[in-house]
Amino acid sequence: MLQIGTGKLFTREVEYRNNLKGIIYSNLRLMRDDKIETVGGLLIATDTFRESNVLIYELEEVIEACGEGSGFLVSHGIASFILDFSSILSFALNCTASPSYTLTERLLSNEIGVTTHATPNKVVKQTFDKIIYCQESDKQFLINFTRQLIGLERKTYLGVMRAIQTYVTGMQRIADDFELAYTLLVASIESLAQDFDGHQATWLDYAQNKRRAIDAALSDVGEDSAERVRNAILQNEHTSLGKRFREFAIQHITPSFYREEADQAINPLTCFDLHTTLSNAYLARSKYIHNLKKLPKPVDRDTGYTETCRIENKTWLTLQGLSRLARHIIIQFIMRQPTVEREPYNYSLERSNVMQLKWAPQYWIGRVDFTKGSGVIRLEGFLSIFANILEKTPNESLADLTDLLTQLESNIDSLYKEDKQAFIALYTIYNLILKKSQRLDNAEEFIRKYERHLLSPNPSALITNHIVGLTLNWSIEEHHDCLMKYFKERDNKMCFRCPQIFESGMLLQLAERYREAGEIAKAIELIGKAVENYPSHTCLRKFETDFKTEAKLIESNKILLPQIEVEESNN
Structure with a gap:
């Protein structure tokens, strides 16, 4: 939301300017009367509140003019902006920051986690300290980092914010679940690798055991046909996810990671152990997701801030080491991306508390439309209306399909098979549930002419038979197979769901x-x-x-x- 609130994505003039304020609870301490002004908002110091500092967050939100048409928006409110900025603040300055006092208090307390048997401040340093004094260098980094972040192209910004929020959530989970925290930290890197590494899969990226079996099966097939099969498989497979994760991470590690940033580190990661530790981190993530496997003991405990440990002659990253590595990689990725001052963009569905819903069928079902899929979707829509009527849903009434079905009579033979069957079912059900005086003039003739389409086993025949009681000559086995096929395929394209x-x-x-x-x-x-x-x-x-x-x-x-x-x- 922060990028939207700056007006960078607007195509029309600004209609409203709103001065929003909120409170962020944090262990970051600014000096009295101090403030940090960023493009994402202003942080102002206050006196200490209980055991955590209170920072005032201010933002001038700009609202784009709605233009012609219905609907307008005066303000999004502070909630979505403060959540975004809290995540950015936590990530950028390696601190704890949240609009939730309860969460901040829990993270900064000496309370031991139920499964971790440790306090967060004993697992990673600084992030969960009682007080972190904000230095001038920290202020400048936050200002520069936020400017770069807000300046990113929209697609990149969205991906980066997901990574930052996942990283921050992972750090917060250190309070209660080491395995989940470790997995989320790995995922924060992996999400960027999946979205932005530009990877083009090759056949050699495919799992070796699967590749050999497929190559053996294709040995008697012509090379052109075999290549098409391989390409089809690659298009539907997520190949070499672990490899892509490792390569992306390695590409975004700079010399400073091993030098200035490692100054105060205990047992920091070395360049020759990097590949192994990344492989082990990804393995731990996979084992937790698929089998809920716990981390190896030397990793899954208070390690005294050491960043690496040795397990069975292999180097592993601790939570301390992984958190520093993930943060470094994400920052480097952000800082390498191009920025733009203005980017006209349709952000309407990306605003907070906005969701896209399907129109209720009564608003569109009677519109004349014979494009591909129109029959299937109209039959499904009609059935939902009719079911609501039968179940006494208040204010539900049968839609008038006279125009649609009248024009259907002259267009029926030009439709796709599935649409044709669905439209015939709709025509038949609609007319037979009406009184005779209300039916279309040609209803009896049309139904008699196309009745054969509803006598062969198919889903449209099933529902028509159930509602209006057509006489079917299917065997009981055919009836059973048809019904089971309906349930199996009801959510497929060109199918309907009753x-x-x-x-x-x-x-x-x-x-x-x-x-x-x-x-x-x-x-x-x-x-x-x-x-x-x-x-x-x-x-x-x-x-x-x-x-x-x-x-x-x-x-x-x-x-x-x-x-x-x-x-x-x-x-």
């Missing part, structure tokens, strides 16, 4: 066929799947219990929509 009430209804419908065939065990299995597909439906769960006691007729509407059955009986 509301839970219809999915469980289709399962109950098939269960009834098995009951009639005397296969009670199979019927119970399908009823169980219907329950597990709709866990919140209490009547369905009760029916499952009753059916296991006495196998009786399975009427899906009475089970799933008991309120409708009651209304019909009262009428």
